[in-house]
Amino acid sequence: MTGPPELSPRDARDRYLDHRRTEASQKSIESWHYRLKRFVEWAEEEDITSMAELDGWTLDEFENYRRGSGVSPSTLNGEMQTLKNWLEYLARIEVVEDSLPEKVHVPEIPDGEESNDEMLDQADAYALISSFRKDPERYGTSKHALLELLWFTGARIGGIRSLDLRDYHSEEQYIEFRHRNGTPLKNDSDGERAVGLPESVCEVVNTYIENYRNDAHDGGRKPLLTTTQGRPSENTLRVWCYLATQPCLHEPCPHGKEREACEYLHVHHASKCPSSLSPHRVRTGSITWQRDCGLPAQIVSERVNATLEVIEKYYDKATARQRLEERRRPYIENLQLDFDIDP
Structure with missing residues (x-):
C-alpha cells in the first residue's frame, strides 16, 4: 500500500473541512474556510504546490505576511490557531511531518484586546428605539x-434571519429559535430556545407583519422578516442594522452632515457611517444591558445562547463602577449585621 498522496494547499483544506462537517456547525465550517482561505491564497502566490513543502520558515513567513497586512491581534490569533489545528489533522494522516504543527506560532492576545468594546450602549439604544416608536412613518x-x-x-443576526412567521407567538409574547435546513443556528440544535418579548416589542412586530411584511416565501417556509425577493440575506440585515443605528435618527449628526443629503443613508454606504453599528455590537450592548437589568447570568446565557464564560469575556462590557452600582449595590443591605457591635 502506498503512502498518502501529496496534497495541494487547496485540496488539503477542502479535505480537512469535509472531515470536520460531521462534528461542527455550518457556521464553524464557514469560519474555518475563511481563515484558511488566506493561507491557501498566499501559498498559491508563493508557488507552494504541495503541503510537503511546508516547514517552520514557511509558516513564519506567512505569519509575518498576515501581521504586516494590519490585522488585529485577535484576528491573527484566530487564523494561526486554525492553521495549527489544520496541520494537526494533516500530521495525523501523514500528509505533513508530525513536528510541523508545533512550529506554528499562535501569538497571544495583549490584555484588553481580546474583543472590541464598541457596542450600542443603553442610552443610545433607548434614544434610537424611542425615535422609531414616536415616528408614525417609521x-x-x-x-x-x-x-x-x-x-x-x-x-445573533443569523438567528434573527432564521425566524419564520410561525416562530413568532404574539399572544404568548415570545419567539422560538429553531435549527432548520437553510437557516442553521450557530450551535445547531443546541441553539434552539424560546425567548420572551415585552408587550411593547410585540406591538412593533405585529405592526410590521400587518403593514410592512411582504407575503414572501422561502422554500415553502414563510420568513418573519422579508424583502420583495423573500428571506433577506445576512448582509441585507446588517445594512438594515447600520441604517437603524445611525445617531442622526434622534440627534444632530455628530459628523456635521445634513441627514437629507448624507451618502450614508444609501444602502451601499450605510456601513461607512462612523457611528452606525453592526448587529454584533447591538448584541454586545443588549447582553450588557440585560445583565444590568438584573437578569441572572444563567438566564441571559440561555436567552442569547452563549456560555457564561463567553458572555463574561466577550460580551458583557459593564465597567467596574456599573457592576457595583447596578448589580452588586442592591445586595449590600444583605451584608448588614442584625446586632450592634460596641466600639
Whole structure:
C-alpha cells in the first residue's frame, strides 16, 4: 500500500473541512474556510504546490505576511490557531511531518484586546428605539422591527434571519429559535430556545407583519422578516442594522452632515457611517444591558445562547463602577449585621 498522496494547499483544506462537517456547525465550517482561505491564497502566490513543502520558515513567513497586512491581534490569533489545528489533522494522516504543527506560532492576545468594546450602549439604544416608536412613518418598519428584536433578544443576526412567521407567538409574547435546513443556528440544535418579548416589542412586530411584511416565501417556509425577493440575506440585515443605528435618527449628526443629503443613508454606504453599528455590537450592548437589568447570568446565557464564560469575556462590557452600582449595590443591605457591635 502506498503512502498518502501529496496534497495541494487547496485540496488539503477542502479535505480537512469535509472531515470536520460531521462534528461542527455550518457556521464553524464557514469560519474555518475563511481563515484558511488566506493561507491557501498566499501559498498559491508563493508557488507552494504541495503541503510537503511546508516547514517552520514557511509558516513564519506567512505569519509575518498576515501581521504586516494590519490585522488585529485577535484576528491573527484566530487564523494561526486554525492553521495549527489544520496541520494537526494533516500530521495525523501523514500528509505533513508530525513536528510541523508545533512550529506554528499562535501569538497571544495583549490584555484588553481580546474583543472590541464598541457596542450600542443603553442610552443610545433607548434614544434610537424611542425615535422609531414616536415616528408614525417609521414605526413598525423592517428596520424598526429588526432593531427591537436584536436589542430585546440579544440574538445573533443569523438567528434573527432564521425566524419564520410561525416562530413568532404574539399572544404568548415570545419567539422560538429553531435549527432548520437553510437557516442553521450557530450551535445547531443546541441553539434552539424560546425567548420572551415585552408587550411593547410585540406591538412593533405585529405592526410590521400587518403593514410592512411582504407575503414572501422561502422554500415553502414563510420568513418573519422579508424583502420583495423573500428571506433577506445576512448582509441585507446588517445594512438594515447600520441604517437603524445611525445617531442622526434622534440627534444632530455628530459628523456635521445634513441627514437629507448624507451618502450614508444609501444602502451601499450605510456601513461607512462612523457611528452606525453592526448587529454584533447591538448584541454586545443588549447582553450588557440585560445583565444590568438584573437578569441572572444563567438566564441571559440561555436567552442569547452563549456560555457564561463567553458572555463574561466577550460580551458583557459593564465597567467596574456599573457592576457595583447596578448589580452588586442592591445586595449590600444583605451584608448588614442584625446586632450592634460596641466600639
